[in-house]
Amino acid sequence: MKLYHEVRGCSLAVDIVAREIGIALDYEWVDMVHKRLADGRDYLHINSKGTVPTLELPDGERLSEGAVIMQYLADRHPEAGLLPAPGTMARYRVLEWMSFVGADLHKGGFMPMFKATTPPEYRAIARTYLDGRLGWLDAQLADRVFLTGDRFTIADAHCYTIAMWTHAHAIPTDGWPHLTRYLATVGARPSVRGAEETAAAEGRRQHAARSAVR
Numbered sequence: 001m002k003l004y005h006e007v008r009g010c011s012l013a014v015d016i017v018a019r020e021i022g023i024a025l026d027y028e029w030v031d032m033v034h035k036r037l038a039d040g041r042d043y044l045h046i047n048s049k050g051t052v053p054t055l056e057l058p059d060g061e062r063l064s065e066g067a068v069i070m071q072y073l074a075d076r077h078p079e080a081g082l083l084p085a086p087g088t089m090a091r092y093r094v095l096e097w098m099s100f101v102g103a104d105l106h107k108g109g110f111m112p113m114f115k116a117t118t119p120p121e122y123r124a125i126a127r128t129y130l131d132g133r134l135g136w137l138d139a140q141l142a143d144r145v146f147l148t149g150d151r152f153t154i155a156d157a158h159c160y161t162i163a164m165w166t167h168a169h170a171i172p173t174d175g176w177p178h179l180t181r182y183l184a185t186v187g188a189r190p191s192v193r194g195a196e197e198t199a200a201a202e203g204r205r206q207h208a209a210r211s212a213v214r
Helices: 012-021 066-076 089-114 120-143 155-164 177-187 190-212
Strands: 002-005 026-031 053-055 062-064
Touching: 002 012, 012 062, 012 155, 026 053, 026 190, 053 066, 062 066, 062 089, 066 089, 066 155, 089 120, 120 155, 120 177, 155 177, 155 190, 177 190
Parallel strands: 002 026
Antiparallel strands: 002 053, 053 062
16 A cells, blocks of 8 residues: 655555554655655645555545545454444544544644644644643543553554654643653654655755755
């Protein structure tokens, strides 16, 4: 399977889930600024929304939206235990967290911070909102290792990927000790280390390529 991936993007969560399952992905790195692939092709021909991740299946079918892709992979490999069985309350708890991460942290919290067109006054509002959501998350983690208890799920891959954007925006997490501990715990997993190392290596390659043409 092929993952259309961005070096610092939310697509990292899909790579983490694939590694937890033991699936080797082929990577197509996307320049999200210009919506181009490494060979110059227009990424909009792959995903007309222009977003990552996109997963291309062996039969040529493509799935977009990270939360859906992670559910697809987990359901295809239930033995990995990353998503409880359909119809169980345990599954809905995982999906509840997936919704929170996607809506409250990703879109509602961090995205206005990333966009250069966000007005300064709204950037301050978004930061206040984000701090509130991260504080709430910290409180939920006070009595558990992972989001739903003692077992790592797709929600943790998702949450870790987005919450780590605190580093990109120089937002210290010291005031949220449970969140800090959680990020360190998840970050120590081999799947996470491997996914981050792959993205970092591609980031270095892209930087070297840009420097070479200056």
